[in-house]
Amino acid sequence: MGSSTADVLAGIRAVANAVGEILPPEIEGKLATDVESSDGTMYPGIAAVNQKTGVAIREWPWYPEFVIVMLVPHDTVLTEAIRFDGKEELAPDYQALLAAFDAAVAARSISDFAMTSTRGADLNAKYLVNPYAKMLTNRLDELGALGLNVGHTGTVCGLLYPNTQPGQERASEVCFEVSQWFTQLKDVKVVTTPQCPQKA
Numbered sequence: 001m002g003s004s005t006a007d008v009l010a011g012i013r014a015v016a017n018a019v020g021e022i023l024p025p026e027i028e029g030k031l032a033t034d035v036e037s038s039d040g041t042m043y044p045g046i047a048a049v050n051q052k053t054g055v056a057i058r059e060w061p062w063y064p065e066f067v068i069v070m071l072v073p074h075d076t077v078l079t080e081a082i083r084f085d086g087k088e089e090l091a092p093d094y095q096a097l098l099a100a101f102d103a104a105v106a107a108r109s110i111s112d113f114a115m116t117s118t119r120g121a122d123l124n125a126k127y128l129v130n131p132y133a134k135m136l137t138n139r140l141d142e143l144g145a146l147g148l149n150v151g152h153t154g155t156v157c158g159l160l161y162p163n164t165q166p167g168q169e170r171a172s173e174v175c176f177e178v179s180q181w182f183t184q185l186k187d188v189k190v191v192t193t194p195q196c197p198q199k200a
Contacts, residue, residue, distance in 0.1 A: 005032060005039045005042075008035050008038065025043045025056070026054070026055065029042050029053070029054020029055060030053065032054055033050075033054040037051040037052060038054055039051065043056055043059060045060050045062065046059070046060045047059045048098070058098065060105045061197075062105055062108065062196055062198045063113070063193070064108075064110035064113050064114075064162070064193075064196070065163035065192065065193050066110075066114075066160045066162065066193045067160075067161040067162070067163050067167050067168050067192050068149070068159065068161070068190070068191050069158060069171050069174050069175045069178060069189075069190055070156060070157070070158045070189050070190070071132050071157045071158070071182065071188055072156055072187040072188070072189070073132070073155055073156075073184075073185055074186045087127075090123060090126065093123055097116055097120055100112070100115070104116055110146065111146050111147075113147075114146035114148075114160045115146075116147075117149045117160065118140070118147035120149070120150075121133050121137075121148055121149060122137070124150055130150050130155065132185075136159060136178075140159075143177075144161070144170045145159040145161060145174070146162065147160045148160060159171070159174060161174075163192055163193070175188055175189065
């Protein structure tokens with residue numbers, strides 16, 4: 001998720017490495033957004049960035065570790081083709097989301113973190129509907145998921161579970177269930193988020 005930014009960033013770092021340089025995230029962000037709208041992959045931890053300039057707006061050093069049941073469709077979406085007309089009207093919603101995110105990080109609450117992710121997916125759906133996310137949001141309790149996330153310009157959807165033995169076991173079960181429900185998907189797989197360097 002965020003694979004296009006990862007590809008661009010890998011190219012930037014390869015060129016910098018070839019000449020013996022390590023660029024700060026701010027410069028990497030500027031170079032990446034010269035190519036296309038980008039996320040905050042170049043920053044450590046989690047960052048909210050201006051997708052047109054690569055400038056970090058907010059940064060959080062801690063994040064929970066999830067097991068994710070990822071649904072990968074065959075569809076592709078050109079990021080630059082999506083219109084975000086009227087996004088200013090949602091500014092209060094996004095401000096509230098950031099405040100909730102701050103609180104989840106401060107409390108080191110994996111469930112609150114997942115809920116903000118679900119809310120963010122819901123807001124994103126106002127511009128690009130992910131049909132799988134829409135269907136699964138109503139079944140989170142049944143599936144034992146803490147929440148869901150949507151990425152890759154709305155095409156990829158993931159169900160979030162804690163990275164514990166019970167979470168891993170439930171995610172494996174749900175992965176099989178979901179693959180039976182949505183046979184048209186390109187892939188359904190279980191992945192884990194990177195380990196957070198800053199423990200709770």
